[in-house]
Amino acid sequence: MSILVYTEHSSGVFRKSTFEALSYACAVSSLTGGKVVAAVLGDPGAEAMNMLGKYGAEKVLHASGDSYKNFSSTVYPATVADMAKAESAKVVIIPATFTGKGFAPRVAARLKAAYVDGIVSLPDTANGFKVRKNAFSGKAFADVNVLSDVKVLGVVPNSYKLEEKSVAAEVVTFSQSSSEGKSETVTETVKSTDKVSLPEAELVVSAGRGMKGPENWGMIEELAEQLGAATACSKPVSDAHWRPHSEHVGQTGISISPNLYIAIGISGAIQHLAGVSSSKTIVVINKDAEAPFFKAADYGIVGDAFEVVPRLLESVKKYKAANG
Amino acid sequence: MKILVCISNVPDTTTKITFNSEQTEFNTSGVQFVINPYDEIALTRAIEITEKDGGTVTVLHVGEASADPTIRKALAMGAHDAIRVNAAPRDAWFVANQISNVANGAGYDLILMGRESIDHNGSQMAALVGELMNIPSISICKSLTLEGNKATVDREIEGGKEVAIVETPFIASASEGMAEPRIPNMRGIMSARTKPLNVVEAVAVDTLSEIISYDTPKGRGQVTLVEADNTDKLVELLHTEAKVI
Ligand SMILES: Cc1cc2nc3c(=O)[nH]c(=O)nc-3n(C[C@H](O)[C@H](O)[C@H](O)COP(=O)(O)OP(=O)(O)OC[C@H]3O[C@@H](n4cnc5c(N)ncnc54)[C@H](O)[C@@H]3O)c2cc1C
Ligand SMILES: Nc1ncnc2c1ncn2[C@@H]1O[C@H](COP(=O)(O)O)[C@@H](O)[C@H]1O
Numbered sequence: 001m002s003i004l005v006y007t008e009h010s011s012g013v014f015r016k017s018t019f020e021a022l023s024y025a026c027a028v029s030s031l032t033g034g035k036v037v038a039a040v041l042g043d044p045g046a047e048a049m050n051m052l053g054k055y056g057a058e059k060v061l062h063a064s065g066d067s068y069k070n071f072s073s074t075v076y077p078a079t080v081a082d083m084a085k086a087e088s089a090k091v092v093i094i095p096a097t098f099t100g101k102g103f104a105p106r107v108a109a110r111l112k113a114a115y116v117d118g119i120v121s122l123p124d125t126a127n128g129f130k131v132r133k134n135a136f137s138g139k140a141f142a143d144v145n146v147l148s149d150v151k152v153l154g155v156v157p158n159s160y161k162l163e164e165k166s167v168a169a170e171v172v173t174f175s176q177s178s179s180e181g182k183s184e185t186v187t188e189t190v191k192s193t194d195k196v197s198l199p200e201a202e203l204v205v206s207a208g209r210g211m212k213g214p215e216n217w218g219m220i221e222e223l224a225e226q227l228g229a230a231t232a233c234s235k236p237v238s239d240a241h242w243r244p245h246s247e248h249v250g251q252t253g254i255s256i257s258p259n260l261y262i263a264i265g266i267s268g269a270i271q272h273l274a275g276v277s278s279s280k281t282i283v284v285i286n287k288d289a290e291a292p293f294f295k296a297a298d299y300g301i302v303g304d305a306f307e308v309v310p311r312l313l314e315s316v317k318k319y320k321a322a323n324g
Numbered sequence: 325m326k327i328l329v330c331i332s333n334v335p336d337t338t339t340k341i342t343f344n345s346e347q348t349e350f351n352t353s354g355v356q357f358v359i360n361p362y363d364e365i366a367l368t369r370a371i372e373i374t375e376k377d378g379g380t381v382t383v384l385h386v387g388e389a390s391a392d393p394t395i396r397k398a399l400a401m402g403a404h405d406a407i408r409v410n411a412a413p414r415d416a417w418f419v420a421n422q423i424s425n426v427a428n429g430a431g432y433d434l435i436l437m438g439r440e441s442i443d444h445n446g447s448q449m450a451a452l453v454g455e456l457m458n459i460p461s462i463s464i465c466k467s468l469t470l471e472g473n474k475a476t477v478d479r480e481i482e483g484g485k486e487v488a489i490v491e492t493p494f495i496a497s498a499s500e501g502m503a504e505p506r507i508p509n510m511r512g513i514m515s516a517r518t519k520p521l522n523v524v525e526a527v528a529v530d531t532l533s534e535i536i537s538y539d540t541p542k543g544r545g546q547v548t549l550v551e552a553d554n555t556d557k558l559v560e561l562l563h564t565e566a567k568v569i
Contacts, residue, residue: 015482070486071486072460073451073454073460073461073462073463074458074460077451077455096447097482098463098464098479098480098481098482099481099482101447101448101451101463101464102451102461102462102463102464102479103451103463104448104451105416105447105448105449105450105451105452105455106451106452106454106455106461108448108452109417109420109451109452109455109456110455112532113532114415114416114417114532114533115416115448115452116533117440117445117446117447117448118445118447130536132539133445134445135443135444135445135538136335136341136350136442136443136445137442137443137445138541139340139341139540139541140341140343140538140539140540140541141538141539141540141541142444142535142537142538143535143536143537143538143539144533144534144535144536145533145534145535145536146532146533147531147532147533147534148532148533154447181458181459181460182459182460182491183460183490184460184462184477184488184489184490184494185488185489185490186486186487186488187487187488187489188486188487189481189484189485189486189487190484190485190486190487191483191484192483192484192485193483193484194483195483196483197482197483199482200482203568203569227569238500245466245499245500245501246480248500251337251442252337252361252362252442252500253500255445259568260562260566260568260569270337270338270340271337271338274337277541278541280566280568281562281566281568282544283558283562284547294547294549295547296544297544297547298544298545298547298548298566299547299548299549299550299558299561299562299566300547300548300549300550301549301550301551301552301555301558302549302552303552304552307552308552308555311553311555312555312558312559314555315555315556315558315559316559318556318559319556319559319560319563319569323563
């Protein structure tokens with residue numbers, strides 16, 4: 001019996017959400033028993049694969065070769081499901097990144113397992129196998145009892161903290177056996193930013209219609225840059241194409257749970273709050289003292305963003321100079 | 325082009341979410357139900373495609389008759405006909421099997437869904453159905469253009485996008501950017517009344533998961549306000565009190 005963790009990498013580096021998933025798997029293993037096995041598709045390099053042991057992988061199953069160079073919605077799940085079968089995995093953990101969400105359900109279907117996405121807690125195994133997941137787009141949680149023999153879990157990035165273990169991971173080559181139907185062919189991968197992605201970001205600076213226009217985003221980006229934060233925005237801002245859709249957070253956008261969310265010139269509509277309310281600390285900067293967002297904030301400044309943000313930028317620089 | 329669009333019936337985004345006293349059921353009284361916002365995007369794109377290239381759009385919902393007004397709204401937006409699988413959905417596996425049962429062998433070139441439903445946030449229907457039907461599934465698809473039986477799609481990935489080419493039949497789950505949702509006009513609303521809505525019975529499926537209870541997030545304490553000219557103080561609080569920087 002084992003716990004299989006799908007690992008995601010690009011340019012020879014594993015994502016942080018992969019290490020979080022390994023940490024999560026170690027905690028599950030201490031509840032249910034089972035060896036933590038990492039599934040690697042493609043070729044991140046030996047050095048990168050050694051990193052997996054640092055977060056608790058006892059074994060690395062490595063499926064190498066050209067068929068994994070690009071993502072495929074049919075080949076990836078077939079391989080991961082085969083690995084799960086080969087390892088008699090009872091739990092398969094797939095970080096809930098965009099790619100992870102895209103094929104985890106297919107792994108589950110192949111294993112006739114339930115897939116639960118949006119998981120924010122460790123399972124409760126006292127009586128069954130119960131996990132807590134986001135529901136109603138951040139407005140609530142649902143506790144789900146997973147009834148299938150094998151369970152496929154999508155753990156939300158940033159919801160489980162990293163724990164170092166330093167295990168020596170044994171790397172074993174895995175050759176895939178399943179034959180596949182037709183697949184899509186990836187022709188191009190377009191990077192729009194080198195910054196940490198929004199769902200994985202620990203710090204997020206977000207701005208809304210209060211910024212008046214896209215030409216004023218310079219100070220938002222500079223503040224984010226100084227803090228090492230990702231940038232986000234409200235829906236009307238991306239609808240007006242001031243910012244790309246990929247930055248839109250909220251009930252109909254991306255749900256995030258960073259350690260710090262700074263909302264600038266955002267009123268705090270119910271649909272916006274839904275996607276950001278699980279942030280650990282929320283700071284609101286708004287010129288209207290009656291803005292609803294202040295009721296959902298930990299810290300607030302009532303003031304004009306065009307004055308407050310440049311000042312905050314100076315304070316952050318000063319802090320960084322003093323604290324290294 | 326024969327297109328199937330799966331729609332989910334969800335509480336309007338302004339809904340304050342509350343539960344019964346046992347926290348086991350969502351309070352639906354006074355709640356307005358709508359087409360899931362991502363499904364509206366999918367449906368709009370499907371209608372655009374058939375307006376350009378010809379063909380039909382069928383909407384499919386797995387649920388009870390209480391969802392019929394939502395299905396009629398999809399017909400008013402421009403879908404040609406509708407199917408409702410008459411059953412209260414138990415879990416995602418149940419719904420996916422109903423969808424693939426309807427779609428298998430029915431000759432759809434393209435099946436569109438939403439990237440996730442805003443009530444269950446299951447984020448899995450497109451991939452589940454894709455696996456059950458053994459066809460590619462493009463999840464979180466931001467753009468879809470068709471040229472004959474070949475589609476070019478943009479898929480959302482961390483920090484960018486992936487462009488892929490895929491042949492019909494396939495499934496895609498719509499994200500923002502694929503289309504601007506349409507609002508039904510008067511003619512659409514009138515014609516929707518007489519468009520076919522076929523009700524079919526469900527097939528038996530095992531239950532793989534069940535929701536046992538709900539909870540709502542804890543509220544935050546009182547906000548700590550900092551003077552607008554004292555941003556140093558805010559940074560200090562974030563460092564020493566909140567410990568986030
Ligand atoms: C179906 C549906 C889904 C939706 N989904 C989402 C979603 O996922 N995410 C989302 O964000 N929204 C969503 N919305 C929209 C939501 O209802 C609000 O309209 C939106 O969040 C408001 O964006 P905003 O706060 O940027 O703009 P506004 O509400 O216009 O607020 C601007 C704020 O800026 C402040 N301001 C103005 N000037 C300044 C200044 N100089 N300095 C400081 N503050 C200033 C104002 O006091 C105000 O509070 C959805 C709506 C619908 C109908
Ligand atoms: N009961 C249902 N009937 C038809 N389609 C559904 C149903 N539930 C979900 N879907 C579709 O599946 C998508 C993803 O839903 P989910 O996997 O629940 O997040 C939705 O956007 C719909 O397109």
